[in-house]
Amino acid sequence: MNRTIFCSTVLMGVLVWTGCASSGVKNPSGVPVTRLNPDEQGFVAGTGIESQDLVAVADKMARSILAIPQIAQAPRPPVVVLDPVENKTRFPINKDIFLTRIRAQLNSRAAGKVIFLARDRMATLERERNLKREGAVTSASDPNLQEFQGADYFLTGTLEGLSTRTRAGTSDYILYTFQLIDARTSAIVWEDMAEVKKQGLEDAAYR
């Protein structure tokens, strides 16, 4: 009988434990803010394009561009315009972020070797120029001269993906290719690539 009581007590404990575990409060004490480097994978991860991919790809491209003769040995700094990358993957992304990081890296590490044009600010720039032409604001030079520069090169890229999904999980391969295109001849004077493959499997509750 003592054993019976013991078993009953254990059973009751199990029931209490399982019952209370369903109280639905996750992380009742909260989760402290965790600062991560953008090139490391955090505890929240998917198989898509993430910050660590962006950092790795942009770093590689920036180093690669600086090494080419058209940049390294140019008699004057070539003028480059960013042309938005084309996203052919299954992941919607902020397409500008790759080129923005490459541009920022080139500007910060090789200041003066490349000049980027702010074509994405043309509306503002034209408005300012028109104000100068109308005499509404002062001008340090003759505002009637055309001083907006043309591009020597276009920097652009393509993101392509190959995705597989089976009962064993999801696999996403993404190929990042970037090109520097001569604006006068349309020749691709530089191209480099980076590739990332990720796999994951969700909990059986979602399969």
Add this chain to the structure above:
Amino acid sequence: MSTRRQGWAGSSATPGRGGRLEWCRVLLGARLGLCLGMILLGAIISAGCATSRPQGPPLTGDILVDGPRQIAEGPARDRVLWQYRTAAAAMRQGRFDLARSLLDDALLTLQGRYGPDPEARKARSLFRPESVKPFLGEPYERSMAWIYRGILYWRQGELDNARACFRSAEFEDSDAEEHTYVGDWVLPDYLDALATAKLGGDPSDALRRAGEHVRGATLPEPDPSVNTLIFIEFGPGPVKYAAGRYGEQLRFRTPPSPVQAARVTVGQVTVTAAPVDDVGYQATTRGGRVMDHVLGNKAVFKESTDAASDAAILGGAILATTGQGRKSAADEAGAALVLAGIAGKLLSAATVPEADTRAWDNLPRYLTFVQMRLPPGEHTAVIEFLDHSGRPLAGRTKTVHFRVPAHGRDTVLFVSDTSTTPQTQ
């Protein structure tokens, strides 16, 4: 057994046989009562704790009031569900910015579902219903979230991101148990082809896939020069329900739709659009889920535990009766069997095999679209929803005022048979 007998003998040091027997009966009754009381107390505590799951705020019936409140204050496990519902409702009222932000957040959650998830693990445990897991939706629901987001990207002029969403919509449908029905949405593939053609690529592959799966409609060749796309949805979407003895089987029902087609008139141009995709078909043709096996196992456990408990209680009662209250092993074994049976009953009662029937309940049944090449300027589209015989259904006609720009992005309209009207998009 001999040890237990010795224990009995040791505990019965009372003078006289009759008095000792009586004392044993009292003791047996007291201990049995104590044990049962403890078990019941445990069950009550367990049940008490189970009801402490956070509940959402009360509903008002207005989805655009309830949705944001449920997202902010309701259970975290239903957050994506309310984001889906609210986004669909917002799109039908022309509030595309709200829909975009809701879908972005929901899709971020959806894309981060890989790896161990303690909340999802609970859904697989015996004593929790499947609905404790954070809702992400069945594949047809996930696909619809991607399709809506793709339409919104197209409205923004981001064709490649729109195409990415349509590809993800197909991808969510790419792992069905029934391989015949893998990746068989039509609209996402066709829109993938159209976006690719507009971006200067080769649309043939996506177009071929769309052509293979289309039923009852004709797909036009992708024309990069079209500048107006009208996405139309109508009819009530699929409904989830639980079947099986314990509700462990997830099933779908597709209510009949009074609307069978849509007729779009812009100026002198009238186009009738038959359904291109059937959301009900997508819901019902995927076959089983891995989770169905988990729930099936739960149901088997519940059933077998219940049956075994019945047998134990019955057997224990018979044993105790045949023991006739003597300090025999039969009494003891009978009591133990009854206790074990009761414990088994509690275990069986605590096992929850019910399938999760939470559903994105404001989805449409049918999707279709119309594409046009319109001159720049102001236009008005009148969309009539047609019944089986091709007659417009009363009270469902929608009017949308829109503007086609001279250059730049396409004009993208979104119209549902439950949209508010008139709208300016």
